[in-house]
Amino acid sequence: MFADKLIDRVISLRNHCIVGIDPSYNIIPEFLKEKYLGSRGGNIDNIVEMLYEFSINIIEHVYDIVPAIKPQIAFFEQYGSMGLKVLEEVCRHAKKKDLLVIVDIKRGDIGSTCEAYAEYYFGNNEWSLDCDAVTINPYLGRDSIIPFLEKCIENDKGIFILVKTSNKSSIDIQDLMCDRRKVYEHIADLVISLGKDYIGEKGYSPVGAVVGGTFKEEGENLRQRLKNSYFLVPGYGAQGGVASDLLGYFNQDGLGSVINSSRGIIGAYRLEKYKYDFNQISYGAAARKAAMDMRDEINMYLEKSGKLAW
């Protein structure tokens, strides 16, 4: 079961933090751009080779310290079928390194369309993406989630439903007040209802929730409401989420959330905090150091508050 596997890795590595593989053009070091695009002209073949080298090198530097990676599909889909091919290779590589792979796809559709998506992400075909979990957009309602859930149960996968996202304008829809509860709280109820029959050995269902790390109070309330769901928490670091605000995102068992950082890890080489010890050539080593620092910071706060899972 996905949540059990995730918890096993979190505990054995003593790490609640995962690395977002978001290789936007801006975050790729100049020397790589020079290598692949400079003299060779920047055609699509060179671009996707660069995307591959960057992503794989990040994985090589963090696979033994983080439980999972979270590739953002948009940064691969940006380059179309050639980019998606790189994502397929990146996921395969990560799985060989025993990483869990949560692909940030935010798909949401109905009926046979949803089944087609589920077939790619959770299927057993040679061409299926090799991943463990995906994110889902719930705007179309329950029947846009069921086909994913069925494949989830069949093939030991996990889903994280967007409940309260980390961006400022998440309030536009998610915070509308309906019947004395906000829209995202209604979605939270859907998360409970979809997951309740599938709770694993460690007390968590394969139906998780995306809960932004930038809304402390909402995160804590959702934690109370969704005791049996794992949270995927974006927004740490670059988007303004801080470790001390995330304590309430964990259950008393010291579990219940994986905290994602993307730019703060894969772009660590250019941050004030790391740029004196690392240069752009050592962007992988910088990512490793940043991932360790993040792990230690989250653990320190959890230890202080007695929420330790080990």
Next chain:
Amino acid sequence: MFADKLIDRVISLRNHCIVGIDPSYNIIPEFLKEKYLGSRGGNIDNIVEMLYEFSINIIEHVYDIVPAIKPQIAFFEQYGSMGLKVLEEVCRHAKKKDLLVIVDIKRGDIGSTCEAYAEYYFGNNEWSLDCDAVTINPYLGRDSIIPFLEKCIENDKGIFILVKTSNKSSIDIQDLMCDRRKVYEHIADLVISLGKDYIGEKGYSPVGAVVGGTFKEEGENLRQRLKNSYFLVPGYGAQGGVASDLLGYFNQDGLGSVINSSRGIIGAYRLEKYKYDFNQISYGAAARKAAMDMRDEINMYLEKSGKLAW
């Protein structure tokens, strides 16, 4: 401007109906499965060749009678990077035939992630998808739409924001009542506010709305509210929407909606109504006949009610 281009084609072809290219495995005729998968073993190369032949043949049979096609990306993404390559070829082929291409992607994400999506669908790169408009999921709020809108304005494209979808459980979230209006009505307001500064010569903005053809009353109310937005209307035919219910989805100018049918056209060869005149080999001719019948039926109702755009 996208809406102006769409209206030009609608009027010159006298057709408000578009064809959904949803090549699910089930809808592909047996003789094609035999040709590509039967003796040759059904590996991914054969599957995507089959997907290509089927989609292109449909286009060849309808390009001169319908204003646009709407490929559903999931049925290509199902086969990963190889499938996406077929979609790229299908879109390129359709554009050469002067069709407008509305790709049903239902993406929705924020910041640089949304920009990456917009770059693929609306960019000018050699590897960008050759399309005119896409569908967008609004659950993340305004800042998940702006990057698409900016590219839209820059490159003459269109977006259709999911407002009220055609599926039964669209009520789960979309019909929640917030401050005396339903969630989808709040989204409708967002559609107005995003589009109001970009209204084209014919009175429509490039920010359209997806409004399911299965909810007559809601469709009519949305029409009143969203006078300057084009509707993309799914749900006709297989999902239960009927022509007589769609009159109220049009403005008094006889414009304002394109009605999509997927299974009812591309799978016409197996419908009771067509299977005596066509067999599976002539699935393309059956699709053409079904597309003409659908056009005529919608036009007949519009003519009766005096809502004629020509």
